[in-house]
Amino acid sequence: MDNPSRDLWVFVETNQDGTARKVGLELLNPGRRLADQQGGKLVAVVLAEDTTLAVKAVLPLGADTVMTITGAPYRQFNTEVYTAALCYLLQKYQPQTFLLGATSNGRELAPRISSRLQTGLTADCTQLHLDESGLVAWTRPAFGGNIMAEILCPKHRPQMGTVRPGVFKLPAVTAKRGEVIAESFPFDLPLNKLQVVQVINEVSSLVDLEGAEIIVAGGRGVGSAQGFQVLRTFAETIGAEIGASRGAVDAGWIPHAHQVGQTGKSVSPRLYIACGISGAAQHLAGIGSAEIVLAINQDPNAMIFKIADYGIVGDLFEVLPLLAQELRSRLGSASSETTQYHV
Amino acid sequence: MHILVCVKQVPYAQNIAIDPVTNTLVREGVESILNPFDGYALEAAARLKDANPAIEIHALSMGPPQAEAALRECLAMAADKGYLATDRAFAGSDTLATSYILSETIRYIEREQGISFALIFCGKQAIDGDTAQVGPQIAELLGMAQVTNGLVCELQDNKLFIWRETDEGKEQVAVELPCLATFTKPGFEPRLATVRRRTAARRAEISVIGAQELQESDFNRMGLKGSPTQVKRTFAPTLKAGGVVVDTAQDPAAVAHLAQLLVERHIISTVK
Numbered sequence: 001m002d003n004p005s006r007d008l009w010v011f012v013e014t015n016q017d018g019t020a021r022k023v024g025l026e027l028l029n030p031g032r033r034l035a036d037q038q039g040g041k042l043v044a045v046v047l048a049e050d051t052t053l054a055v056k057a058v059l060p061l062g063a064d065t066v067m068t069i070t071g072a073p074y075r076q077f078n079t080e081v082y083t084a085a086l087c088y089l090l091q092k093y094q095p096q097t098f099l100l101g102a103t104s105n106g107r108e109l110a111p112r113i114s115s116r117l118q119t120g121l122t123a124d125c126t127q128l129h130l131d132e133s134g135l136v137a138w139t140r141p142a143f144g145g146n147i148m149a150e151i152l153c154p155k156h157r158p159q160m161g162t163v164r165p166g167v168f169k170l171p172a173v174t175a176k177r178g179e180v181i182a183e184s185f186p187f188d189l190p191l192n193k194l195q196v197v198q199v200i201n202e203v204s205s206l207v208d209l210e211g212a213e214i215i216v217a218g219g220r221g222v223g224s225a226q227g228f229q230v231l232r233t234f235a236e237t238i239g240a241e242i243g244a245s246r247g248a249v250d251a252g253w254i255p256h257a258h259q260v261g262q263t264g265k266s267v268s269p270r271l272y273i274a275c276g277i278s279g280a281a282q283h284l285a286g287i288g289s290a291e292i293v294l295a296i297n298q299d300p301n302a303m304i305f306k307i308a309d310y311g312i313v314g315d316l317f318e319v320l321p322l323l324a325q326e327l328r329s330r331l332g333s334a335s336s337e338t339t340q341y342h343v
Numbered sequence: 344m345h346i347l348v349c350v351k352q353v354p355y356a357q358n359i360a361i362d363p364v365t366n367t368l369v370r371e372g373v374e375s376i377l378n379p380f381d382g383y384a385l386e387a388a389a390r391l392k393d394a395n396p397a398i399e400i401h402a403l404s405m406g407p408p409q410a411e412a413a414l415r416e417c418l419a420m421a422a423d424k425g426y427l428a429t430d431r432a433f434a435g436s437d438t439l440a441t442s443y444i445l446s447e448t449i450r451y452i453e454r455e456q457g458i459s460f461a462l463i464f465c466g467k468q469a470i471d472g473d474t475a476q477v478g479p480q481i482a483e484l485l486g487m488a489q490v491t492n493g494l495v496c497e498l499q500d501n502k503l504f505i506w507r508e509t510d511e512g513k514e515q516v517a518v519e520l521p522c523l524a525t526f527t528k529p530g531f532e533p534r535l536a537t538v539r540r541r542t543a544a545r546r547a548e549i550s551v552i553g554a555q556e557l558q559e560s561d562f563n564r565m566g567l568k569g570s571p572t573q574v575k576r577t578f579a580p581t582l583k584a585g586g587v588v589v590d591t592a593q594d595p596a597a598v599a600h601l602a603q604l605l606v607e608r609h610i611i612s613t614v615k
Contacts, residue, residue: 104492111479112482115479131575143359146361148577148580155571194519198514201511214611238611262473271610300590305585308585310605311587312591313589313590314591323601324614327611331606
């Protein structure tokens, strides 16, 4: 690509109802910083049947421009349709950098785009900054979180990277309002080769691990599917969501949608309570953004204690009910309190 | 019908160590295994073959000469033929260069064997790089439809019906052939090799494909020079320092003590 602009683009993925997925909005946060450092605009790109809701969500979050393509073909995510539309826009406007959320759709889409545009893509970045030569330094965990790599894409544009939900916080609301550019795809869209036959939601739509303030997570030490009931009771007491390590998911005690870690979700709660989780690198890779980690484990040498802010060596089945009781005796049933979980 | 399974030989992740001086992986003495997700892709192909024995399963790997061991493992489990793409010109490839070499190798195999692959199966990602990029990048280069995070599948009316993991749970999709599917861990392990298959796999011929075979391809898209991304540096992850640890065995009031701290510091402010 010749003379690419200095702009940074963020793909704001939409749900079928036209609402923006949170990760796209989160990316406006590092996006703003990098766009300023690159000396370009922050552009959010939205594809949807009706882009109204997503545009409304994006505008107060600091984007200079929202680029939209609207129409029925964009209602349901389709890799080939989205690839065609986004590649058209990327080739037309030639941004310097393109960020996408590493949702399951984003992880289908980003490599497809990078392959079509023959440019570099870095997956699941946990830190983004510009290096001394003005290139994006994409930092990501590899080898199951045992090593971090800093990756550059010196010659190809756009420089592309994906970031998992929950790694960055939502940007602050600004008074400034960017412009909206309604684009359209001028060619025939690719034929749809794929139909969804049936869908099973294992996580209730109310559960939002990536957005949770407090997470109570269980590992191998929970011992069984029934064991998770003790965690659920405790989680209910303090108003937390339920997470799990790969060990617990692999054992079949809890659905994969609850998995936190390198091969699960990245979370950024205010408080992460790890119960019976040893703290393998692959799990720690998913909780790097947690503010406070509380670990409960029988093994005093468990890796998790090396990173935990608070640790209890003990049997989680005794500790959790006791902790609930101790908290209750100090806090009472303060259901009317308005400043919940205030730091 | 021909199914191609793409596999990678990877270091066994449980034994990874980082050299504290160079901040790079210590590879010496680390056992190499077949990438576990590729094993699930191979098992998915094997189950299609169980239902239709006329299916032929081909396994392809790109890597150094010793990656042949991963292909023999595939032959012992379920594959009928093995191909190794190996050449100095391929070394140092990032995901884009790797997918280019693999797609060119796939075209070469199709030409040489006079076949076309109805299905290409891959693991969803390799446990060393963890990028999940090569499958979709191959699909793009070959102009194929793609499905990622597959669990189990069956063929019906020239379509692949495949259950896949999503962010919210699971869904079943029907996709036209040819297509590329990547697989994650289903609720079962890949089949074990029988003694008879293992013996045959040891003797089987593995076709080696190098720069010579791909001479019509674009060498500027291969290896280190064909890779848009470069690793600038690697480093050990920074872990935050640990804090207060209490032991219930040594202090009967440990939990009460901790509850007090959590409340005093406003870490937990309400209970139901």
